[in-house]
Amino acid sequence: MSAATVTIPMAPATKGLRIDRPAMIKIVPRTIKSQCGVEMAVWKDRKLTSEIESLSSEAHRAKLRQAASDFEALIKAVYPDAEITMTGSFAAGVDLPTSDLDFSLSIPSLQGDTVDKLLSMRRRLQHRRHFSEHWVTRGMVPVLYMMHSGTRIDIDVTIDNEPPKRNTKLLIDSGLLDSRFQTLCRAVKTWASKSGVENSREGRLNSFSVCLLLIHYLQQVGVLPADLAGTQWRSANQDSLGALFYGFMRYFSRFDFRTKRISVRLGKALEKDPLASLIVVEDPYLNPEFNCARTVRQFDIFERILEEFREAERSIRETHRLGISDYRNRIEEEGKERDWQILEWEWSATPETFWEEEKLVGRKRAWPKVVRADGSEVRN
Incomplete structure (x- = not known):
């Protein structure tokens, strides 16, 4: 029996044949530009708004x-x-x-x-x-x-x-002028409390001054009127809670507290006296003006408050969270790091004696020499 011959058809020549591959599609998230001037992705705005609305218990x-x-x-x-x-x-x-x-x-x-x-x-x-x-x-x-x-x-x-009665009435009236104020105020107070910005007993802002900061910002973007005494008001600004919260952080991350003071009564920022407090937020009822942010007296705390605004703005811009940083843990870690840096500096300054005296033996260092006015040395 002769072997069978199998013929395999050849594939058609592909020389010069062009194969079109599907082009790579870059998906760009849809963004919205709010009336308050911030631009963010729609999904981020929705998630941030949802987180703000969930703060109520x-x-x-x-x-x-x-x-x-x-x-x-x-x-x-x-x-x-x-x-x-x-x-x-x-x-x-x-x-x-x-x-x-x-x-x-x-x-x-x-x-x-x-x-x-x-x-x-x-x-x-x-x-x-x-x-x-x-x-x-x-x-x-x-x-x-x-x-x-x-x-x-x-x-x-x-x-x-009487002052708490007036302050409470101002917050109630602001909520009646625009219902978004109360929800935003809870979000801002939550951020201020957890970030350490609000704590008047430790030289930071008090709760009412944080609320006044929010009222001032909402006056600038048209959510609240410049004249809070007016009874008829309907805001043309329809921004979401997420956009307004982000705008609040961005506004105060760039605000110049060194040269400006905040006046809710006049609905704008004014020039500040160079000798005034670090942060000036005028009481809307008292005349002459009373500074509600007078508790901030130390420059390092003032700088920390500004840093928290910048950190919150960066966190929202890069993520979709409220921008609440772990203030206390970070302060503690920075303190430990600074202590270790000082320890290393002392060791490098006296490498021959530091390790022996401080680490191994634990002896106290010698007192510095004290010289009397006549030039004689006082022995330790």
Whole structure:
């Protein structure tokens, strides 16, 4: 049997044949340019807006409402002539999951100065139900501190204290002029608290001055009117919460606090006295102007606040987060690094004796020579 012959057809010649490959498609995210001047990707704007809207805690608000209701009922039962005014962040609708309650009372039946009135209240309230841990602090504004036992909510009580009433009214009115203010204010306060910008006890900004910074910015971009006393207002700015938050950080990362002061009452930034405080945020009610940011007195803290604004702007620009940096941990790490740098410098300055004295033996270094006025040396 002869072997079968198999013929394999040849492939057609490909010489000169052009094969078109699909071109590489570069996907560019769709961006929006907001009315406040910032430009960001649509997806980033949506995620940032979603994160801002999620900051409110309804569970904590329910606790605040319960504690406020019990406190008002208690005061009315003990002091029927009391005039109760809730102040602070919860009253203004800008509360955080860590917020407490603030009240300013006016009780005509109480006699004496402010401290005497608060001490009298403490004696009458300390054995009542639902409240515990009563104590009074003496200061520029004496305060009676209490705690609602059921919710563990702290309550700060002052007597005939007018400034918090005015400040709370300003925040409430700003929220009525534009509903975005309250949500943005919660976001800005969250950032300021976690980044360390807000902490008046440690020489940083207080909560109200942070709110005034936000009001000033919203006045500049047309969300709030320059004249807050006006009752009729409808903003033409329809920017999202994410764009406005990013714009706030960008605005103050470039703001010249050294030469300008902020006036919410006039709706603009003004020239600052060279001898004024490091940051000047005028109180919108007091005349002559009172600086709400007077707690910032140290230059290194002032520089740190400016750095936090720049860091937040950079974080939002490069990611989609709120720009909350770990302020305290970074300060601690920088301090450790600085200590180690000083240690290395000391070792390099005296390499022969440093290691032996400080590391191995632990002996104290010799005191420097002291020479009297007549030239004689004082022996150690």
